[in-house]
Structure formats: C-alpha cells, structure tokens
Amino acid sequence: TSITWNNIGTDNIINTAEMATATLSGTVSVIGTVSSISVSSIVFKQGDTTVHVITTNLPAIVNNTWALANNSAWTSKLTQGDYTVTINLAGKNSDNQDVTGVDSTTIKVDMAPPVQPTFILADDTGALDDDKVTKIGTITVASLEEGATWQYSTNGGTNWTNGTGTSFTLAEGTYAINAIQVGQIDVSGNISSVVKNAGTIVVDTSNPSFTSATNVNFEINAAITTTVYDAQASNLNGGNADDGITYSIKNASTSKFAITTDT
Ligand SMILES: [Ca+2]
Ligand SMILES: [Ca+2]
Ligand SMILES: [Ca+2]
Structure with a gap:
C-alpha cells in the first residue's frame, strides 16, 4: 500500500x-x-x-x-x-x-508561529532622540526568524508590502498609533502576531525655512503659495486682531513686498 x-x-x-x-x-x-x-x-x-x-x-x-x-x-x-x-x-x-x-x-x-517581530526608527534625529520625530524614515525590523518572510503596512493593515532585508522606509508624513504594522511568516507558513507602533511617528524630510533667527533657507522661485513667515498679532482692546497694527519690512527694498489682507 x-x-x-x-x-x-x-x-x-x-x-x-x-x-x-x-x-x-x-x-x-x-x-x-x-x-x-x-x-x-x-x-x-x-x-x-x-x-x-x-x-x-x-x-x-x-x-x-x-x-x-x-x-x-x-x-x-x-x-x-x-x-x-x-x-x-x-x-x-x-x-x-x-x-x-x-x-x-x-x-x-511545525505549528509553532514565529515570534512577533519588533521595529524601531533607525535614527530618531532632531532635538530629542526618543520623540519619534525624525528626518530619516528608515525603520529597522528585528526578531526575524531565519528563513521567514515578513510584511509591513503603513496604513493600519489595509495594504501590506513584502519586506526585504531588515528595514523599510517611511515616506514623509505623520503616522498615527497602529498605522505601522509588521508581521512575519515562518518557513513552514505559520503567521506571527503583528507589532504596531504604540506612539505617533513623524517623518519630516523637509528643511525648515528659517534656519536661525536671522537666516532664511528658501528656494529661489518657490511656489507663490508658500508661506515664508506667518506673523500673527492679537488686539487686546477688542475688535479685529489687525486693528491699529502695521506690518513693515525693515532695511530692504520694500517695493518688492506687499502686505495683503488675509481672506
Ligand atoms: Ca515555526
Ligand atoms: Ca527626534
Ligand atoms: Ca506545508
């Protein structure tokens, strides 16, 4: 038989x-x-x-x-x-x-699922190295089982992408809690539980306009809708905030500037 x-x-x-x-x-x-x-x-x-x-x-x-x-x-x-x-x-x-x-x-x-993978920002840049606000979107994935395949989602599990190596890169943006998810499947086909981001992650790859109090880092011929500087004032006497307030440009070719009403 x-x-x-x-x-x-x-x-x-x-x-x-x-x-x-x-x-x-x-x-x-x-x-x-x-x-x-x-x-x-x-x-x-x-x-x-x-x-x-x-x-x-x-x-x-x-x-x-x-x-x-x-x-x-x-x-x-x-x-x-x-x-x-x-x-x-x-x-x-x-x-x-x-x-x-x-x-x-x-x-x-083999009915033993692989362990839940882990992930961290490869480099949490900026003023704080643990605030999950960074200019580098690289996420490092760890606890991957040998021979396992892994997937990640950046939109709360709606869409999944096959991972390669041990990292993936987030596009610029703000990622709410649980938006980023990673799971792995062992060589036998058993599926791990999914790890999710416990806190908001912000990837900001854009340079700031103002690099110091006196320097403005700004692209030539930038889009006309770009805000170079947003000045705001309060009128403590009541009425419209701009009442009695004058904006001016000092020490410059003032003819190149115009103050327009916020509409
Ligand atoms: Ca297994
Ligand atoms: Ca940071
Ligand atoms: Ca099988």
Whole structure:
C-alpha cells in the first residue's frame, strides 16, 4: 500500500492551518479483489517513540484505495516534531491467503508561529532622540526568524508590502498609533502576531525655512503659495486682531513686498 499526506502543500511540513485540513490516503496494490483486506492500524511515531495509534474508526478500503479524513481525534495528538506514519493492513486475498501490508512516510509538524517581530526608527534625529520625530524614515525590523518572510503596512493593515532585508522606509508624513504594522511568516507558513507602533511617528524630510533667527533657507522661485513667515498679532482692546497694527519690512527694498489682507 502507499501512504500520502494531502492538503499540506509541497514542503512536506504541516503548519497550523494545514493541520486543520490534512488527510492521509493510499492505494492498496494486490492482485485480485481486496475486499477482505482492511486497514488494521495507523501509527504515528517520533523517532522510536509511538505518539499515537489509530485502531478505531479506521478507513475502509474501497476500489483499492483508502482515505483517513481530518479529525481532531488524531490531529490533536500531533505536536511539534518529525513524524513517521505507518499504515498496517490485514486480511485475506482472493486465494484466501493472509495479507499483510505496511508502508510509512515521514513528515515534519511545525505549528509553532514565529515570534512577533519588533521595529524601531533607525535614527530618531532632531532635538530629542526618543520623540519619534525624525528626518530619516528608515525603520529597522528585528526578531526575524531565519528563513521567514515578513510584511509591513503603513496604513493600519489595509495594504501590506513584502519586506526585504531588515528595514523599510517611511515616506514623509505623520503616522498615527497602529498605522505601522509588521508581521512575519515562518518557513513552514505559520503567521506571527503583528507589532504596531504604540506612539505617533513623524517623518519630516523637509528643511525648515528659517534656519536661525536671522537666516532664511528658501528656494529661489518657490511656489507663490508658500508661506515664508506667518506673523500673527492679537488686539487686546477688542475688535479685529489687525486693528491699529502695521506690518513693515525693515532695511530692504520694500517695493518688492506687499502686505495683503488675509481672506
Ligand atoms: Ca506545508
Ligand atoms: Ca515555526
Ligand atoms: Ca527626534
């Protein structure tokens, strides 16, 4: 007889999801009818240690084939490790001779998910090195299992991108709590829990207009909608804020400037 695992992919490894649908099946090859031959037991071993033996509700042999349906009664007995599965046959053939058949196959069971990965800003630049406000959007990912693949999302898990290496780069912007998410899938196909950013992350790659009290760092021919300097005043006597206030440009070609009303 032959013995084959089904619904476990092509890697000869059973992961958590696959264990829920895995089945065993085989073909009995003898000359003549096999109607009096039956499966006598199915044995699961780790090395020399017998982990589980199925002796009841065994599959019938129909048209020289048998199939063991998925059932937690036996799948729940299989835990992490390498298994040899042996199928034993018993009965008589058409010449009334005793038939014994046996075949085995090996399989790996890996239902252990990889650990939750971690991530941090590669460089939290600026005045504070722990405020999650930075000009460098590189995120470093760690705790990746060997052989695992990993994915990240920057919009709260709506879209996912396959990661490469151990980092990815955030575009300029503000990332709310839980917007950035990272998970990994081990070589067997088991999925880790997802790690999310616990605090807001701000990536600001734009240089400031004012680099000091006296210097303005500004692009020539910048867009006319750009605010170079936003002056605001309060009128403590009531009325409109601008009442009685004059704005002026000192020591410059004032003809190049105009004060326009905020609309
Ligand atoms: Ca598999
Ligand atoms: Ca694993
Ligand atoms: Ca910072």
